[in-house]
Amino acid sequence: MFERYVVTPDKLFDLNKIDSGFTEDFKSKKDVEEEFHRLRKRLCELQDVLYAEGKRKILIVLQGMDTAGKDGTIKHVFKEVHLQGIKVVSFKKPTEEELSHDFLWRVHKHTPGKGEIAVFNRSHYEDVLVVRVHRLVPEKVWMKRYEHIRNFEKMLFDEGTTILKFYLHISKEEQKKRLLERLNNPRKRWKLHVEDVKERKHWDEYIRAYNDAIFETSTIYAPWFVIPSDKKWFRNYLVAKIIVKKLESLNMKYPEPEKGIENLKID
Amino acid sequence: MFERYVVTPDKLFDLNKIDSGFTEDFKSKKDVEEEFHRLRKRLCELQDVLYAEGKRKILIVLQGMDTAGKDGTIKHVFKEVHLQGIKVVSFKKPTEEELSHDFLWRVHKHTPGKGEIAVFNRSHYEDVLVVRVHRLVPEKVWMKRYEHIRNFEKMLFDEGTTILKFYLHISKEEQKKRLLERLNNPRKRWKLHVEDVKERKHWDEYIRAYNDAIFETSTIYAPWFVIPSDKKWFRNYLVAKIIVKKLESLNMKYPEPEKGIENLKID
Numbered sequence: 001m002f003e004r005y006v007v008t009p010d011k012l013f014d015l016n017k018i019d020s021g022f023t024e025d026f027k028s029k030k031d032v033e034e035e036f037h038r039l040r041k042r043l044c045e046l047q048d049v050l051y052a053e054g055k056r057k058i059l060i061v062l063q064g065m066d067t068a069g070k071d072g073t074i075k076h077v078f079k080e081v082h083l084q085g086i087k088v089v090s091f092k093k094p095t096e097e098e099l100s101h102d103f104l105w106r107v108h109k110h111t112p113g114k115g116e117i118a119v120f121n122r123s124h125y126e127d128v129l130v131v132r133v134h135r136l137v138p139e140k141v142w143m144k145r146y147e148h149i150r151n152f153e154k155m156l157f158d159e160g161t162t163i164l165k166f167y168l169h170i171s172k173e174e175q176k177k178r179l180l181e182r183l184n185n186p187r188k189r190w191k192l193h194v195e196d197v198k199e200r201k202h203w204d205e206y207i208r209a210y211n212d213a214i215f216e217t218s219t220i221y222a223p224w225f226v227i228p229s230d231k232k233w234f235r236n237y238l239v240a241k242i243i244v245k246k247l248e249s250l251n252m253k254y255p256e257p258e259k260g261i262e263n264l265k266i267d
Numbered sequence: 268m269f270e271r272y273v274v275t276p277d278k279l280f281d282l283n284k285i286d287s288g289f290t291e292d293f294k295s296k297k298d299v300e301e302e303f304h305r306l307r308k309r310l311c312e313l314q315d316v317l318y319a320e321g322k323r324k325i326l327i328v329l330q331g332m333d334t335a336g337k338d339g340t341i342k343h344v345f346k347e348v349h350l351q352g353i354k355v356v357s358f359k360k361p362t363e364e365e366l367s368h369d370f371l372w373r374v375h376k377h378t379p380g381k382g383e384i385a386v387f388n389r390s391h392y393e394d395v396l397v398v399r400v401h402r403l404v405p406e407k408v409w410m411k412r413y414e415h416i417r418n419f420e421k422m423l424f425d426e427g428t429t430i431l432k433f434y435l436h437i438s439k440e441e442q443k444k445r446l447l448e449r450l451n452n453p454r455k456r457w458k459l460h461v462e463d464v465k466e467r468k469h470w471d472e473y474i475r476a477y478n479d480a481i482f483e484t485s486t487i488y489a490p491w492f493v494i495p496s497d498k499k500w501f502r503n504y505l506v507a508k509i510i511v512k513k514l515e516s517l518n519m520k521y522p523e524p525e526k527g528i529e530n531l532k533i534d
């Protein structure tokens with residue numbers, strides 16, 4: 001069903017050939033609005049049974065260039081979900097303590113427990129992206145990390161974690177538009193950093209790094225989805241749809257009542 | 268403004284004398300609905316500037332008997348808030364590792380950072396409540412904890428944390444109703460535990476423990492509010508109102524744009 005978006009393991013793959021403006025047959029936000037609201041409510045129901053059942057762990061990874069819409073996706077897709085069973089973890093520039101450990105150390109702490117959804121805003125993938133582009137560690141170090149990531153995610157999967165990874169794909173042109181929007185809107189200007197604009201000069205290197213990372217780590221147990229994200233409404237709709245489909249496939253159930261509950265006297 | 272609900276330091280105070288069914292002049296949910304929605308939206312705006320400003324830390328503590336509505340309050344009051352800047356931490360039965368440390372250790376880890384709201388569903392207060400009622404540590408140990416809590420919260424305050432503590436006050440009769448509701452509703456039955464009903468036998472002891480804890484630890488810098496909670500709609504309305512008022516009083520501002528941003532070229 002999502003064949004068009006999922007990255008098939010071992011199949012050649014070129015991010016530059018994927019249309020970031022694609023919106024299926026939908027012409028505008030209006031066309032998906034009703035379905036998007038249904039998906040959002042459905043996600044809320046599914047999260048309720050996930051939490052009640054208390055067996056499965058859900059890990060959602062969001063990656064993308066600056067302004068690709070990681071924050072916006074989180075805000076809109078999970079709007080209806082009960083705060084109690086979901087945590088959003090934003091991985092920023094690592095601290096000294098974090099850097100003194102292996103690259104998976106700070107991430108592992110925040111993986112979801114039973115009944116939980118964890119949403120990673122950036123993730124361990126930064127250690128083969130920004131780290132590579134800015135040569136923060138030698139190539140022979142980051143090259144090995146693809147395998148470490150595959151092994152780590154396999155372990156999480158074998159221990160009961162469902163993993164979905166989304167690359168929010170925007171064009172360089174669209175990023176320009178969004179940066180200008182921040183620059184020209186006084187209420188948004190504080191969000192813009194000189195560094196973001198500098199990072200833009202490395203666009204092609206980032207695309208290459210993403211391309212390799214996604215190709216190397218998209219697996220059956222932890223697939224990558226490339227989400228056309230120039231249109232925010234399509235991005236939100238598609239991410240919600242993929243998550244809902246996946247959660248529905250897990251056949252989760254509300255637990256049986258505790259033994260002896262029927263004969264309980266409440267005075 | 269909230270004089271009626273805030274617990275004044277050093278003033279004698281008796282939880283048994285506070286009407287848990289109180290709803291001001293409001294007769295039904297309808298009477299507060301519009302204002303509640305406005306408060307919820309306002310809370311969302313305030314959280315946005317809190318996050319953007321990145322200076323202040325907000326800690327909200329929720330305590331109350333089983334079924335008092337801690338989960339429901341979280342779900343409804345913070346519905347509009349962007350997931351990114353808020354975390355809910357539920358403190359359950361402590362693990363062995365947690366027990367091997369002092370009682371504030373596990374709590375301290377989860378206090379909010381700059382720009383963050385942390386909502387504690389149960390908290391360090393359990394260590395002078397359930398721990399006292401079930402005699403899990405000797406009296407001479409838990410008695411000293413009131414002072415430790417005051418000192419800890421004073422430190423958090425001095426380091427930039429705004430603290431609001433809510434006791435969701437329900438009557439024993441209302442709890443009975445809510446437990447029976449869980450028992451009789453097949454979709455809710457899994458939530459009911461034999462232990463919850465056993466805990467009910469200790470109602471008076473819990474009230475005494477709450478009464479002492481609230482009296483001993485309501486301070487200018489970390490006040491307790493007793494929220495009449497028999498009516499869920501009034502509880503949600505009042506908690507939202509108190510939080511909004513407090514956040515408004517902080518006079519938060521969006522940060523100035525970074526230097527040099529005006530002359531930035533985006534190619």
